[in-house]
Amino acid sequence: TQLLEQSPQFLSIQEGENLTVYCNSSSVFSSLQWYRQEPGEGPVLLVTVVTGGEVKKLKRLTFQFGDARKDSSLHITAAQPGDTGLYLCVSIGNTGKLIFGQGTTLQVKP
Amino acid sequence: ETGVTQTPRHLVMGMTNKKSLKCEQHLGHNAMYWYKQSAKKPLELMFVYSLEERVENNSVPSRFSPECPNSSHLFLHLHTLQPEDSALYLCASSQDPRGPGGMGEQYFGPGTRLTVT
Numbered sequence A: 001t002q003l004l005e006q007s008p009q010f011l012s013i014q015e016g017e018n019l020t021v022y023c024n025s026s027s028v029f030s031s032l033q034w035y036r037q038e039p040g041e042g043p044v045l046l047v048t049v050v051t052g053g054e055v056k057k058l059k060r061l062t063f064q065f066g067d068a069r070k071d072s073s074l075h076i077t078a079a080q081p082g083d084t085g086l087y088l089c090v091s092i093g094n095t096g097k098l099i100f101g102q103g104t105t106l107q108v109k110p
Numbered sequence B: 001e002t003g004v005t006q007t008p009r010h011l012v013m014g015m016t017n018k019k020s021l022k023c024e025q026h027l028g029h030n031a032m033y034w035y036k037q038s039a040k041k042p043l044e045l046m047f048v049y050s051l052e053e054r055v056e057n058n059s060v061p062s063r064f065s066p067e068c069p070n071s072s073h074l075f076l077h078l079h080t081l082q083p084e085d086s087a088l089y090l091c092a093s094s095q096d097p098r099g100p101g102g103m104g105e106q107y108f109g110p111g112t113r114l115t116v117t
Helices: none
Strands: A005-007 A010-014 A019-024 A032-037 A044-049 A055-058 A061-065 A071-076 A085-092 A098-100 A104-109 B004-007 B010-013 B018-025 B031-037 B044-050 B053-057 B064-070 B073-079 B087-094 B112-116
Touching (some): A044 A061, A071 A085, B010 B018, B031 B073, B044 B064, B044 B073
Antiparallel strands (some): A005 A019, A032 A044, A032 A085, A085 A104, B004 B018, B031 B044, B044 B053, B087 B112
């Protein structure tokens, strides 16, 4: 069974701090997506990583796909209250089924 | 109108009622999804439709009945629900990840907040 292990599950930090969320697996994935969901809304796609070792930046968010395409990380620099939300990593298994991480709930306090 | 829309945004229903949730996508995608999101289990995939055919049903009780009349519309018919079915129901669409080059990038609607009394 292919799994995505996401950590930490909960994170509460002060505005201005940095943080990293991890998404790990023992399986190789062809691509991986990161989503953010704000309270009361649906998740929104942030990025898709495809190539091993790939790094993508979205303002203060940096996404990395591991060289072996088994893991990914999301790093936020100088977090702001607007970054508060649920962060999800999602990929596609060998059979074409979607595989979800458990999610990381981030709270950034002003 | 663009993206994925869902109606209603909020729904309160009794256990004996019958109601339907509606989802519409304007993105030209060929796959649509229903998810349940509650405090206990953050995101549960319920049903997947590809080209209007149901391709995935993740052990969902029969009191939830999906319908996909065409590639742009998806319904979730509800009947004799239980209080534990109260949750946020999310619809999403994508290009089918089973297709060539498909990465299954999900585009979600805003959800329907369902309360069963």
